[in-house]
Amino acid sequence: MGIDWDSIITILRENKKGAVLPSVSDIALMNGTPYKILISTVISLRTKDKVTLEASLRLFQKTATPEQMIKLSEQEIEKLIYPAGFYKRKAAQILRISRILIEKYSGKVPKTAEELITLPGVGRKTANLTLGLGYGIPALCVDTHVHRIANRMGWVETKTPDKTEEALCAVLPEKYWIEINELLVIYGQTLCTPVSPRCSLCAFQDQCPRIGVEKSR
Numbered sequence: 018m019g020i021d022w023d024s025i026i027t028i029l030r031e032n033k034k035g036a037v038l039p040s041v042s043d044i045a046l047m048n049g050t051p052y053k054i055l056i057s058t059v060i061s062l063r064t065k066d067k068v069t070l071e072a073s074l075r076l077f078q079k080t081a082t083p084e085q086m087i088k089l090s091e092q093e094i095e096k097l098i099y100p101a102g103f104y105k106r107k108a109a110q111i112l113r114i115s116r117i118l119i120e121k122y123s124g125k126v127p128k129t130a131e132e133l134i135t136l137p138g139v140g141r142k143t144a145n146l147t148l149g150l151g152y153g154i155p156a157l158c159v160d161t162h163v164h165r166i167a168n169r170m171g172w173v174e175t176k177t178p179d180k181t182e183e184a185l186c187a188v189l190p191e192k193y194w195i196e197i198n199e200l201l202v203i204y205g206q207t208l209c210t211p212v213s214p215r216c217s218l219c220a221f222q223d224q225c226p227r228i229g230v231e232k233s234r
C-alpha cells in the first residue's frame with residue numbers, strides 16, 4: 018500500500034496550528050520578495066529563528082533590494098544582522114550576492130536552483146526555499162528536520178539531505194513540495210525532536226517504524 022500523503026499532511030497541518038512559524042515563513046508572510054526570502058535564508062543558517070527574524074527585519078528596514086544593499090558597507094550589514102551566527106561571513110556573502118544579482122540578473126533573483134546555487138553561501142536548501150516561498154515554484158527544501166523525520170518514518174532511506182531531496186521528490190506529490198518543509202520543521206521542533214522524540218504523543222505512532230530512534234518519550 019502506498020503512503021497516504023493527504024492524511025499525513027492533514028495531521029501535520031493540525032500540529033502547525035498555534036505553533037511558532039520558522040523565521041523565513043514569517044518573512045514570506047510579510048510580503049517577502051524573492052530577494053528578501055533569499056537573504057533571510059542566508060541569515061538563518063546556524064541561527065535561531067527569533068534572531069533570524071529580528072536581524073532580517075532590521076536589515077530590510079534599511080534596504081529591500083540588491084541596489085539598496087550595495088550602498089551599505091560590509092560593516093553596516095554586520096551590525097544590522099548581529100548576533101546572527103557567522104554574521105561577518107554572511108554580511109560579505111549578502112553583498113557579493115547582491116552585486117552578482119545586479120551584474121548578472123538585472124537585479125532579479127534567478128528562478129532555477131542551478132543558478133541559485135552558484136551564488137556565494139547558497140546551497141540547495143536555500144535555493145529551494147527561495148524558489149518555493151519566493152516564487153511559488155515547486156521545490157522541496159530538505160533541512161535537518163525533513164531529513165531526520167523522512168528517514169524515521171521510512172519514507173526514504175538516505176544518508177544525506179541532498180539524497181533525501183531526490184528520494185522524497187520521487188514519492189511525495191508535487192503539490193506538497195513547498196509546504197512540507199515548514200510542516201516538518203514545526204513537527205521536528207515540537208514532537209519528532211532530534212534526541213528522544215515524543216512518540217507517545219505523536220499521531221503517527223501506530224504507523225511510524227521509528228527507524229534509527231534509540232530513545233523516545
Ligand code: SF4
Pocket residue numbers: 166169170208209210214215216219220221222225226227230233
Ligand atoms: S512516532 Fe516518534 S519517530 Fe515516528 S514521527 Fe512520531 S515522534 Fe517521530
